Amino acid sequence: MPTPPTTEQLKKLAKLVRYYILTSTTRAGSGHPSSSLSATDLMTGLIFGGVFRFDASDPHHPNNDRIIFSKGHASPLFYAMWAAAGQVSFDELMTMRKFGSRLEGHPTIAFPFAEASTGSLGQGLSIGLGMALNAKYLDGLHYRTYVLLGDSEMAEGSQWEAIQVAAHYKLNNLVGIIDVNRLGQRGETMYGHDLKAYEQRIAPFGWETIIIDGHDFDEILHAFDKASTSVEKPVMIIARTIKGKGVSFIEDKNGWHGKTLDREQLVQALTELGDVERSVIGEIPGPDDAKPKIIQPRSIKDPDYPPGKPVATRRAYGNALTRIFDKFPDIVAIDGEVSNSTYSELFKTKFPGRFFEMYIAEQNMAGCAAGLAARGKIPFVSTFAAFFTRAFDQIRMSEYSKSNIKFIGSHAGVSIGQDGPSQMGLEDIAMFRTLLDGVVLYPCDAVSTERLVEKAAVHRGIVYIRTTRMDTPILYSFNEEFVIGGSKVLRMSGKDQFTIITAGVTVFEALAAFEILKKEGILLRVIDLYSIKPLDLDTLQEAAQATKAIITVEDHYAEGGLGEAVRGALHAEKTPVHILAVRKMPKSGTPEELLDYEGILKNSIIKKVKEIL
């Protein structure tokens, strides 16, 4: 382990880092030098000051300390730091922001030292919370998680969600560093350079706070040392910094956010900077070679539901998660204070050590899941389907981190009944379908839910499972096979005239319509499209070619839902696709009244069939 560097050595390194920031941003012609320069001394002190322990040859070492740039626009600093550590060449630095470079405008996981893709503000602390939670309660490792925060982004509510929850779980291994450079994008922040304003607000939440001059290495090193001794509290280092520090003509000046120096200004800035020792390399002590205990997967039982007794798919989710844990010991469940509605409480009761209450704070919950996933866990995240809209930005960003997260949304659709629109998930399919590699599953019965929860655990990536509030009949036997991208043809004959494609609660409306129309001699093909993304193209095309028309039925708004997905899959077919979906302002009522009102009840299906007959 190297001896900690002297202040002189750190100053040399900081100078080199500034040199890299200025040259790389001017070369790129865009980016955020001023926001990088304000945090340069803080990050140099952290990474090269001796407290941060990291094996650069193995960025994924389970016991590495973690550094997350929540203020992702300081990416020039992030890359410059790793250049100073000898991990990025000067030539590569010069590719920053160019097409194909690992060094993107904001950090992405294309760069191996990025713990997560960041850039949408107010997310890093939640991701760090997930990593700290993992170290303290799951892996039992001593790595510490550091998060560089901008002062502007402290306005984001998600920060305060993370601040509350981190204190609740006593995450003394989580260290936030606020780079208080006073200036936001378009002017001064709410609190400017009033560091006490941050301390007074954060400390009462149960955080240790340390106020420092963010350009004084003695104070910086002392702060990180102190932070590493916190016993029960997470630590927030609140640092007074100067935006553009080191370049006199942009220092603390408004109008320099996200603005690079032109060639002349660069020459002037580098002259001010003075001689730079390009040869110095910042050293980083390695971590103790500790590893998490590996729990061996064990075999599990099949689901078992008596055919006669209806069960809500949300309850089946809770049963499934509990049942499959032995086979997937990396599973962790988190929930937004509704575990008795989503039934994640069944898992919590059986495996209390693998469940974390996230309270009513969905943004932080989603960010925390990304942190857990980055540390190799399989987070199952549950709340009402409607309330995932709260975390759309975090969900969107977790896709850019290729996070392995499972989101389970209960209380989908108008079929929840009396509680009314505020509680109805009617945009969730559309929202999760926009995720590039996202999977969207919507099982109709307990057995398919159990099987799909298991498939979700196997699949690497983001999976959304939509569950239903009301009990639904058991449709499938436990030995039926369900796969991501699959479907089930429930009714089929050589004489089918129309195809009903649906999923979830309306599958039973389609089956009921089938029986009634059959008596009238009208035969329907009925398909349970439990996998909405990806979807079973072959089966859908076969149905399109075999029948005169397709009618999709969904307890979701028409826009972006199952119907539009089916139309996409069948756009090359001539068969018309009619969409029955929620199109009127929902209200309170019984599930049946509301399904009827929205035209997705069995009689609406029958009506539609006769209309196009």
Next chain:
Amino acid sequence: MPTPPTTEQLKKLAKLVRYYILTSTTRAGSGHPSSSLSATDLMTGLIFGGVFRFDASDPHHPNNDRIIFSKGHASPLFYAMWAAAGQVSFDELMTMRKFGSRLEGHPTIAFPFAEASTGSLGQGLSIGLGMALNAKYLDGLHYRTYVLLGDSEMAEGSQWEAIQVAAHYKLNNLVGIIDVNRLGQRGETMYGHDLKAYEQRIAPFGWETIIIDGHDFDEILHAFDKASTSVEKPVMIIARTIKGKGVSFIEDKNGWHGKTLDREQLVQALTELGDVERSVIGEIPGPDDAKPKIIQPRSIKDPDYPPGKPVATRRAYGNALTRIFDKFPDIVAIDGEVSNSTYSELFKTKFPGRFFEMYIAEQNMAGCAAGLAARGKIPFVSTFAAFFTRAFDQIRMSEYSKSNIKFIGSHAGVSIGQDGPSQMGLEDIAMFRTLLDGVVLYPCDAVSTERLVEKAAVHRGIVYIRTTRMDTPILYSFNEEFVIGGSKVLRMSGKDQFTIITAGVTVFEALAAFEILKKEGILLRVIDLYSIKPLDLDTLQEAAQATKAIITVEDHYAEGGLGEAVRGALHAEKTPVHILAVRKMPKSGTPEELLDYEGILKNSIIKKVKEIL
């Protein structure tokens, strides 16, 4: 003005309110009696204690005090209160949660005394903030805005966004009341009955805090009196309450959230309650008959852009808002700390009194807009398109309040270039399309942007306008007509083989492809579908019938975007609709490199045409 009631009279009223809560919820068979009972004395004291001033015969009186139930699940209390005020009959109370009743499971604007539809937690304070902002800075009225908050929902970050911004604007006319009943849905909250925990966290943000026993009328009345004297600070009343107060066998007991009493339990509860005077009517003093000054609309100039000089549509938005203000004096602009990127700063510079900086806190910004809209303003809300995902839940709820809000999202698509995916709006069309009556507009040049901003101001309801970062050529002359639901056929002939339907930045790619293919004798019809929802069915159908195939092009993910909207409109036509959209993980690069990479550049259009030729 009636003399303030005695404590005895208030107790009588509270008893009646409890009677209504218990009978109506048992009758409904679902709902939240326990969460209503905890806040009964607080609300009885507020509404009937003399401080609250409201003309029940005119719920929309501009100078009425406002009461918002952020904890919307306490709707039984909300309705019972108005029943006690003589505004809801006992018979109507018995219709609560029934299909067609104004008394929905959570308050909606179907009930005239509801200022907004609530039920998704953590939104009421932001809505109240918008109303308070309106009173103090816009209408110059003395009405006060009260928000009933649950203790569980204080975990939501949006609350802390509102707490920061309300203090920043010194909204001493905003009063929050936290009903600290200790129990959330599935157990105890983070702070239980520790009232100081709330005070210590909220006061440092610049709020006046008052801790009281939420069941002691003397303390309640005194708190509201004190709250009404605050000079500069918003006020938070932190009340210790008992969940289920008044029904001994559910008081402070877990497992009674969202659970109603059965008949027997009701009888027992009513026996405990004792004699109820059904005849008492709570009196509410009326407001001073003050009204906001009406500013007469004035005529405005036409937009004027020299044809030769490209202008970014985001800049045209700023120009437009500034230009049309005289004609629409109810306009207010708010922005999420990016006004120099969205160009709302142009409006701010010209009309500083009509612009409010909302800082980087999008959830509160959207909630604030709903509050402003409820008070008759036309809020224009701007940030990066990507960051509206942050406020999806608030946006979703504002639709249920039929709010008149205009959202303007800049930096749409991969065409923003080097900043990378975190800053790219690629889900925004899908998100806003899910709004039932939402309008989605995506202009390609400055002139159409100017015209559509004007149309958005005229339209009542939610309108989303998508703008572009880069400069684009001026395509239209100032006398062209643009309407919601319209489109422009840019290229057309009798011999068109294919139709390109696009909007925004890719319109110019389509026009370039047209020129190249024309030389090869392949004629295209090119349609600028600037109104994506609603869309111009006639023009699309005509194109579908006149040409062999349709190709849609959009700088947005394929799911839920323009292409799926077009497929929906043309599902009855046999003409195939091919979608060119963003389908690969975006990265940093030049706009052209990225449009090319995603297959939405002119050459991708040409390739597609030749493929299907």
